[in-house]
Amino acid sequence: MNKARISPEFISKIKDAVNIIDVIGEHVVLKKSGSNHMGLCPFHNERTPSFSVSEGKQLYKCHGCGKGGDLVNFVMEMHGLSFVDAVEELAERGKVPLPKDFVRAEDGDPEAAKRREAAREKTAKAYRLNLFALKFFQKQLREAKTGPGGSAHIAEYFKKRGVGKTLADSFFVGAAPPSWDALANHFVTAKAPLPLASELGLVKPSQKGTKAGPGYFDLFRNRAMFPILDLRGKVAGFGGRGLPTPPGAPDVGGETPKYLNSSESMLFQKSKLAYGMFQAQKYVREKDEVILVEGYFDVLALHAAGFQNVVATCGTSLTEDHLALFQKFCSKVTVLFDGDRAGIAATDRAMELGLKLGVILHGASLPDGLDPDEILFDQDTGKVIPQGVERMTMILAASAPLLDTRIESARVFALKGAEERTKAVKQVAEWLAMYRDPVGRELRAEKVAQDFGISKALLQTAMGGVPAATGRAPNRGPKPIGGSAAPINAPEGRNSAPKRKAPSQKPSLKEAILIRGILRGGNFRAMIEEARAYLPEGQPLSGLADHPSVRSVLEAILERGMTPESFLDSVASSEEASPGELLAFAGEIRSLLIESVMGADAPGAPPLTEGEFRIAVQRGIHQSWARFSQELKGRLRDAELKKDEDLRSRLAQEFLDVKRRMKEFESFYDEV
Known part of the structure; x- marks a missing residue:
């Protein structure tokens, strides 16, 4: 029937009976923010909440993808229903009786209307x-x-x-x-x-x-x-x-x-359903965590013991649809599978799926051969096992990111010998190459290179990248994983980047984080100002970056006090840069500057933490000292060629001091 056949008074009755927060809260983790509620949009992928719901106005709006409307619009969009079907669904939910004149009168193709009605029935x-x-x-x-x-x-x-x-x-x-x-x-x-x-x-x-x-x-x-x-x-x-x-x-x-x-049908698609999710959804939202187990009885046992944020897949491995479902309710997914060989294999498959989607799954280790319900209940009598709840609580409390535990296991395996080390490095590189979150990948790659005693270049090659080019061409850096993610960059050579020429490589993740933090101001700006005291003497803050365009941004904002808008205007009006270079510059930097105008992280961007920014600053300082060290080595060689012993002795001592200073940063990396 037409929308016009449903009176506004009837829609108002439905809205009085059904709260928009309750309906949307079944699909989105909503948190109070002022007079509204905020959450991650269910209609597009994003990391920073841009989805706003007004309980007073009974409206929702996503500032990322632009979708918005009232309660009926949300049900239509979420479940793919027509206006009339959404109204009927909500009327049934709110126990609002349909008007006597609620008769369908589909406009458009009569045959299509009949098919829709038949499918609905x-x-x-x-x-x-x-x-x-x-x-x-x-x-x-x-x-x-x-x-x-x-x-x-x-x-x-x-x-x-x-x-x-x-x-x-x-x-x-x-x-x-x-x-x-x-x-x-x-x-x-x-x-x-x-x-x-x-x-x-x-x-x-x-x-x-x-x-x-x-x-x-x-x-x-x-x-x-x-x-x-x-x-x-x-x-x-x-x-x-x-x-x-x-x-x-x-x-x-x-x-x-x-x-x-059940057989796959119009109602049952096991790759999209989780057993117990209906009962658990409230608790999953409250705890911001879902615990995934293997069996139906595991769900029942854990619920009976007070662990109510537990679900199971329906006789299938974890799928992308499952993860998408869970992420509508919480940010943490913990896998609690059996400790036998099959359970470990299923856990690894789940971890790898998460990596491909940019999600780190947590894992809790069960004692070998035991199911969760065997820990909680006697299998012969059904009685509660004393201390079972405490034991399960400790098991879940000890959960850790699966990627990190697997990397640590590989590191221990690598200690057995050269062949084992080779296998371990290849396996870890494969996992890192799968991981789509550039922040998490870069942080872990740095630590893996340190822990396994290999160079980042070698790790990058094992991850599917290519070695840095040599010769007169600028250093393009490693090949980005997956073709689009931010690369893991090794320090560039001194002559790798002409002063204003737009390079072919993108800013590194470290440099992107630096710009985001500077534009956010506050503690981020204070942290980078403190870095002046740790740089080589006479080195400006722009030396924290290797990419020339990023250096230009740092110099303009930190040293000359320019705003992002005025800096972009100055670049656009520059006679030194060609149109092609400006396009390259805009593609590399503009997305990092635009959020300053918005006053927050751009929609879809992961929230920036002070910890991430501090690591980026530390790396910038380390790379600045590394460049300074290379310059000293060059000057030391020149002094040796000139047989200037006084200069050589002074530069050699300075070089040793620099090496000792760099050790401080190496110990920092060991703690990351």
Whole structure:
């Protein structure tokens, strides 16, 4: 129907019944900021929150991508719904009855309107079927009949695994009885559409002539059942854990596979769903962390023990969609997989996926051979294990970035010998090459080179870069990883950068951080002013950078007191620079200057911390001394050629003093 057919009064009733903060808060971690709430935009990738929600005005606006609107607009955008479908969804949520004249009158193509209506009705019917099946499984568990076809053994199994009534009700667990067609017959009695139930993976058509009855058999037979809900609390599908056939019951082949999930369907895409996310989302937001485990029982056990920000994937490895889902709610993902070989392999796959997306996953180490629920509950009685909660708390508290723990393991392995060292360096280089966050990659690469006793150039080569060019051409630096990320730069030679000529390489990450900090002012400006005392005598602050364009920026702002705007204007009007050079300069520097006009980090840019800036300043000081050291070596060679002993002796002593000074910075790197 047209928007015009829905009265403003009805929309107002919906907005009175449904708070925009509650709806958006299911998808975005919102934090109070003045009169509004701020968070990361769910419609585009960003690191700095630019998504604002006004509870008073019931409006939202992203200052990064520009999307905004009211409650209805958000539901339409988030779930891909039409205006009318979004209104119906919100009316159902707020328990606001639809007006009697709420009749669809789709404009446009009548056939397309019919198809949309048919798809909507099919989806609604599919959700009802899944809910109908859930209630059937719950009833089987609740009644827990003994004898053939009964579910008493499944109820006992849940009890032994520590799942009491409260937990069972919270997660809607149930039982699929040891029967070929109990659910199928239940559908027939209720006149439910069996073909749609088959499409959802609840039943399957029987082979012709081999089965009497409804003509369909149950997919889930003799299984402990775990409903998988979407973020709105609707039943998207099921997971079932096979159990041994009880004495006297028919063998219905329900033991294998051990875990069975619903078929992929319009409702169930296991790569996008996480078991327990509906129940956990509130706690994930509060703790700013999601704990990822392997099994459904692990989720239940940890929730029962008070760890309520826990979820599991649905019989699949961690995917990009999972990480995107988690990042809408929190900034930290902790992997708590089994300590056996399969668990370690799954953890490594998760870590590598995170690296490719620029996310560092944390990992907590479980004792070898133990599941989380085995730490918390006795597997025979279901009783709580004394000190189990304290033990699990300590395990989770000891979680650490997976990349860092894996690098440390590789470093220890490298101590065994030359071959082991080679393998370790290659493996670590492969991980670093995967890592898309340039800040984290640069910081870790610096430390890896120090810890493994190799040069950054060698590490860069192992990461897929190329050695620095030689000859008269300017030093282009290592090849950027992935083609676009900031390169890990080695110090340039003294003659590598002409004074005003625009170089082909981009500013290094260190130099980008320096500019961002200077433009932010405050403590950042104070830190860089303090650096004057640590530079070689007579060296200006612009010497903290190697890139000539960055040096020009530092000199203009720090030494001449120019504003970013006036500096860009002066470059644009310069007669010394060609248009091509100006274009290159703008591409390298303008994005770093523009945030000063905005008064904050640019949308999508990671927030700058004082720790990162301090490291960038320290590196600038170190490289300044390194250049000064090279200059002294050149002057020392000239003195030797001229056989000027007095000058040679004085320069040699000065060179030794410089070397000692540089040691201070090397010890700093060891602590990073």
